[in-house]
Structure formats: structure tokens, C-alpha cells
């Protein structure tokens with residue numbers, strides 16, 4: 208019989224599930240996020256509570272068995288939020304832990320290959336966010352950006368922005384997932400913000416943003432226009448690099 | 463700063479700068495210092511793309527488009543009747559910082575027309591970079607154009623603040639240069655290249671002894687050649703390119719399809735299509751030389767002075783050298799794997815990794831994402847199926863072209879009409 212195991216949707220939670228699978232010698236399970244759990248007709252649902260200590264033990268073991276690159280991929284694949292990714296991660300982990308050799312990058316194994324593909328998509332999204340974040344200067348002197356990434360990548364871009372924009376306060380807010388990162392010149396924190404119902408993240412209202420903000424957006428738009436060489440025009444290639452779903456937050460793409 | 467004036471200057475001076483195709487912001491390793499602004503990462507970031515699909519990673523502008531020279535292929539030439547403008551040093555600094563803080567750019571690419579003389583111009587370019595580094599603690603990427611004929615002292619200073627320096631040689635042959643840019647001579651280009659190269663070598667050796675030796679142009683130097691302006695062939699272009707890589711340790715040579723901008727009878731007329739496909743083939747060749755272990759004369763030589771436009775240079779080489787194939791993917795060394803058409807360096811790495819665990823067959827290779835529609839004609843694997851062994855080069859080429867609904871197809875047809883007409 209297939210058993211359903213649920214967890215709190217965090218990565219530590221999932222690692223705790225892995226720990227539990229070994230501890231209770233579970234077989235044939237389906238892992239689901241607690242809040243997404245579907246009705247089960249037969250059998251019971253086991254809820255595994257996130258346990259930092261157990262999670263760390265699994266993670267440490269994995270790091271011993273394989274390279275950082277492979278463990279990074281497991282984490283990145285998790286951030287893809289793909290339906291069923293938990294089971295694929297479990298399979299890959301079981302394969303890695305069961306093998307004598309380091310097989311974390313053995314793409315001949317279906318789960319490892321799948322993980323690698325998911326991680327690649329997530330990696331691409333990470334790079335896109337590093338590129339497409341557009342800060343706008345608020346009246347309080349904070350550089351504020353809104354994004355809606357395909358995958359949950361904020362944790363992956365945090366260091367990049369912290370290192371780069373060390374001397375300015377900034378916020379990068381994930382509109383889809385309703386949380387953000389706030390850098391206060393010392394450290395980065397996860398924050399949740401309440402927005403007025405009339406707040407439109409694609410606009411630059413003068414209530415919130417500094418007067419010079421629109422000037423620089425205009426200059427940037429002008430600059431973007433100037434870079435174009437009409438006789439080389441290639442819209443297909445352009446859209447391939449900057450897919451339309453990202454345009455709404457890109458200053459240079461505003462009318 | 464007055465918004466309207468800046469806006470007008472930016473329009474003029476960005477427009478004049480766009481013909482320099484280099485927009486790379488990679489290859490540096492500048493860290494954020496003392497909680498200042500910015501860093502320059504190893505791989506660089508494209509923050510957006512132009513309508514023609516080129517990477518935008520730097521604020522690329524001229525300091526001024528006043529110029530005392532009259533190079534026929536350049537919009538900024540003195541005889542051209544256009545609006546002229548000049549930025550002040552502070553204006554460039556402000557624009558750079560404000561664009562950077564909004565995550566629009568990786569840094570600045572500053573070039574200039576030559577006003578008064580080479581040193582006078584170079585001095586101002588250096589002043590911008592110096593101000594950004596020393597007064598603003600800016601650690602983002604800076605690319606400065608070296609002005610041909612600039613003094614060694616200025617070139618030395620430039621490298622202390624810039625990540626990359628470049629002089630565009632623009633015209634690949636001496637005769638072409640004489641014809642189109644009579645004010646310039648080759649020695650003036652080569653002098654700053656030589657100086658930068660020497661400084662980099664010196665920096666690297668001092669750095670071994672004294673860790674704190676100030677950085678000198680950590681992203682090296684680059685140059686650009688215009689393609690299709692003077693009737694030169696691909697062999698001449700790649701030879702010049704190869705010379706520049708070897709002699710001056712260039713990080714990159716860029717190839718820029720000539721964009722007709724004047725009615726000068728010495729040049730292709732306005733309306734002539736930009737040779738985009740040819741440019742692409744030159745980049746592929748450059749790539750094969752820099753990363754795939756090919757020698758330039760394996761690809762272009764006296765017998766093959768032009769690159770094929772309808773197939774890429776690696777495939778073209780393979781078809782001329784069928785005796786080197788098929789390659790056994792389970793045994794071949796890295797060098798030979800990299801020579802299989804359809805197998806890029808990422809695929810090579812994947813193959814090397816995957817074959818540690820098992821002998822690879824077609825199914826495995828497909829799963830790894832190898833472009834088998836090309837590669838299958840040139841390799842064997844742990845599978846008895848290799849039925850292509852008796853095909854001629856001509857047949858293989860036909861089969862591959864049939865299968866590839868190549869994105870270059872339509873492009874290529876465009877270009878063919880060029881020769882047909």
C-alpha cells in the first residue's frame with residue numbers, strides 16, 4: 208500500500224522526511240506538501256514535523272558521500288516547486304547513500320538526471336533574476352525591486368546582491384510568493400510586507416518613489432533604445448533572451 | 463544635473479557608441495572593497511538584450527563624438543554632418559553610478575572620438591575611471607578604450623583603474639586601413655596593445671612576490687575588426703586575429719559585420735545587408751581556436767579562404783577530414799570528443815563524467831542531451847548500430863541539412879540573395 212507523507216514545505220522539512228524514511232524503513236511513499244495534500248481514499252497520512260537536527264544529519268551524510276555540486280543541485284531542484292519533486296529527491300538521495308562510489312553526478316541514473324535538469328532550470332532563473340531585478344529608489348532611500356520568478360530563487364540570489372550592493376539599502380520582493388529580502392547595510396533578512404490595495408508593482412508612483420527615480424528610468428529607456436541597430440533587428444532572438452513574462456518589471460520595457 | 467541636457471547628450475553619445483559590438487563584462491575578479499559599491503564577477507551578467515538580441519551589460523557611451531579624424535567606416539568621422547556633444551567627467555560618473563545602483567548594468571564602457579590629440583583624449587577617459595574608483599569606491603566593471611597613439615604613461619594609469627582596455631584595429635588588412643582611415647597608421651594601434659601586454663606581464667610577476675601589487679587590467683585587452691567593409695577574405699581576418707591573440711595576449715577579438723552608414727564609394731552602399739551569418743561563422747571559428755584546440759589553419763587556409771556559410775566550421779572541418787572518424791565515445795580522449803560535430807564542450811564534460819559509470823549507448827547519449835542528429839555520423843558507442851560508415855561527405859552534409867530546421871536557414875537564404883543578385 209502506498210503511504211502519503213506530508214511535510215511543512217521547507218527544505219529542512221523534506222530532509223527530515225528522508226531521515227524518517229530511513230528510521231521507520233518506509234517503502235512506497237508519496238511525499239506531499241502539507242498545504243497541498245490531496246484527499247487520500249485509503250491508508251493514512253503521516254505528517255513529519257520539521258526537525259533541524261535530523262535534517263542536518265542527512266545533509267551532512269550527503270556531503271560526505273558526494274560533491275558540493277551534487278548537493279547544491281538537490282537543493283536547487285527542490286526550489287523548482289515541481290509537482291512530485293520530493294519523491295525524485297528521495298530516490299536520488301537513496302541512490303547516493305546506497306552506493307559505495309560517489310554517484311551524485313551519475314546522469315545515467317534517472318532520478319539524478321532529472322534533478323540535474325530541474326536544477327538547471329532553477330539555475331537559469333537565478334541568473335535571470337540577477338539580471339532582471341530593477342531597483343527603484345524610494346523616498347526613504349531604499350532601493351526597491353519586485354520580481355515574480357518562475358521558481359523560488361530568492362535564497363540563491365541573496366549573497367550576490369548583498370556583496371554587490373553593500374552600501375545601499377535594498378529590498379527584493381517576490382510578488383508571487385509574498386515574501387522578500389531586505390538588506391539593511393549589515394545583514395539580509397526575510398520580510399513580509401503589506402501593500403495598499405492600490406499598489407501596482409509595475410508602476411512608479413510618486414507617492415512612494417523619489418522624484419529623480421523617473422528621470423533615471425527615462426534615461427535608461429532612452430539608452431536602451433539607442434543600443435538598437437535597426438539593420439540587425441532580430442525580434443525572435445530578443446524574446447528568447449528576454450521572455451515576455453519578465454517585461455512587466457523591466458523599466459526599459461515600459462511604454 | 464540638468465535632465466534635458468543629459469538626456470540629449472546620452473542619446474547622441476550612446477547612439478555613436480553602439481557600433482562597438484563588445485559588451486562583455488566578464489573575466490574580471492574585482493571584489494567589493496570596504497563596503498563600497500559593486501563588484502565585477504567572473505562571468506558577467508547581461509541585464510537586458512537589444513532588439514537584435516545582443517547582450518547589454520555595460521553603459522556604453524562615447525565621452526565625445528567630436529573627432530579630428532575622418533575614418534570612412536565610422537559615423538563619428540569629422541566629415542560627417544551630425545550633431546556633436548561631449549560629456550563632462552562628472553556627468554559620466556553620475557550616470558554610471560545611478561544606472562549601476564538600479565541593477566541596470568555591470569559597469570561602464572567608455573570610448574571617445576579623438577579631440578585635440580590622443581593624449582588629451584586619453585587623459586579624460588582615465589579621469590572618469592579614476593574618479594569612479596578612488597572617490598566613489600566603485601568596484602563594478604570598467605572598460606576603457608585606448609586611444610591609438612596614447613602615451614605609455616597614460617596607458618599605465620588606465621590599467622590601474624580599468625578592468626579591460628581595448629583598441630579596435632577595425633580594418634583587418636594594412637591596405638584596407640590605408641584606403642579607409644588615411645589619418646591612422648597601424649603602429650599607433652599596436653603601441654598601446656604592446657604597452658598593456660607588458661604591464662599585464664609585469665603585474666603578474668610582481669603579484670607573485672608582493673600580494674598587494676595594484677591590479678592592472680584584470681580582464682585583459684580586446685579588439686574589434688569590421689567584417690565586410692574592404693573585401694578581405696576569412697583567411698586574412700582569422701590570420702590577423704590569430705596574430706593578435708598570440709602576439710598581444712588578447713582576451714577577445716570581436717568581429718563586427720559592417721553596417722553601411724555612408725554613401726562613400728569605397729564602402730558597401732547603404733541598404734547592403736549586414737553580413738550577420740558570416741560574422742557568426744567567424745565567431746564559431748574563433749571559439750574553435752580558443753576552446754576546442756583547433757589551429758586556425760585547420761579551418762581556413764589557402765584552399766579554403768572563406769568559411770562555409772551553410773554549415774558551421776566544425777562540421778565543415780569534419781567533412782573534409784572523414785578519415786579521423788568515427789570516434790568511439792567510450793574511449794576517445796577529450797581533444798577528439800571535442801571535434802565531433804554536434805558535441806560542445808558541455809557535452810564533452812557530460813560524456814566524460816557519465817562514462818565513468820557505464821559504457822554509453824545511443825540511448826544514454828540521447829538522455830545526456832547530445833545533438834545526435836549531427837553527431838551520429840561521426841561516432842560509435844556501446845551499440846552495434848553504426849550504419850553510416852559508408853556515406854560520403856556530400857551525403858552526410860545532405861542528411862544533416864535535411865534534418866535541421868535550422869534557425870539560421872532563413873537568415874542564410876537572405877544572404878544567398880546577396881550573391882544571386
Ligand code: SF4
Pocket residue numbers: 529530531532533536537538539540574575576
Ligand atoms: S578616430 Fe575613431 S572616432 Fe574618429 S573617425 Fe576614426 S574610428 Fe571614428
